[in-house]
Amino acid sequence: MLTFQQQFSQAWRKLFVQFSPEYWSLQQHEQCLAELLQAYQEPQRAYHQVQHIVECLALFEKVQSQIEDGLALQLAIFFHDVVYQPRSASNEQDSAMWMRQQLAGALPQTQLEKIVTWILATQQHATTPESDLVYLLDIDLAILGSSAVRFAEYQQQIRQEYVWVDELIYQEKRTQVLRQFYLAQPLYQTRYFQQHYEQQAKLNLLQALG
Numbered sequence: 001m002l003t004f005q006q007q008f009s010q011a012w013r014k015l016f017v018q019f020s021p022e023y024w025s026l027q028q029h030e031q032c033l034a035e036l037l038q039a040y041q042e043p044q045r046a047y048h049q050v051q052h053i054v055e056c057l058a059l060f061e062k063v064q065s066q067i068e069d070g071l072a073l074q075l076a077i078f079f080h081d082v083v084y085q086p087r088s089a090s091n092e093q094d095s096a097m098w099m100r101q102q103l104a105g106a107l108p109q110t111q112l113e114k115i116v117t118w119i120l121a122t123q124q125h126a127t128t129p130e131s132d133l134v135y136l137l138d139i140d141l142a143i144l145g146s147s148a149v150r151f152a153e154y155q156q157q158i159r160q161e162y163v164w165v166d167e168l169i170y171q172e173k174r175t176q177v178l179r180q181f182y183l184a185q186p187l188y189q190t191r192y193f194q195q196h197y198e199q200q201a202k203l204n205l206l207q208a209l210g
Helices: 004-018 026-040 050-066 070-079 091-102 109-121 131-145 148-161 167-183 191-196 198-209
Strands: none
Touching (some): 004 026, 004 070, 026 050, 026 091, 050 070, 050 131, 070 109, 070 131, 091 109, 109 131, 131 191, 148 167, 148 198, 167 198, 191 198
16 A cells, blocks of 8 residues: 555656746756655644645545636646644745745746735635635545544644643644534535535534533
8 A cells, every 4th residue: 555655746747748848848847846745744743744635635536526726626636735833823825935936937827826825825714716725625625524533633643743832722722623613513614515514524523522
């Protein structure tokens, strides 16, 4: 079975054919992959790492027939957490800037700016009428509707990322976040995720809230 790193690399390399060769060389593509992998394996990460991106890409495969701009959505997945510092409030902005710098000239400006907007939207997860963006936001939150075992692992991974926070304060803040998700009606914005993940997500969240 392929490791998460191998799956990540394989998915990235598949995207190369969708770039214009005169603006984006194989060498640039491989260099970007190396930098992405290095970023997602930084020591402060427990959840926001290669596994999360691979899980998001697997979900993209399930809904790609519903997506208008598949390249943009996959790039948004690859880059949306590329900068992640648990103490920072600007991770999404920094990730979007990192993506823009890496892919400058490789894609049309309008497409780049769209991906920037989508990455920024993963900060608030607000309701949106934009047809592709709703899938990105649901994919990013699909972990909440994963199996009970994976959800428990996710909870531990998030705690590990905030290991420096006092336990009582962490539990209070984490409960606020999970309650907000639990009370969202519906939690997911697309029919696919509502049908396949909503019920399990609410069960997981209810159990976590005790």
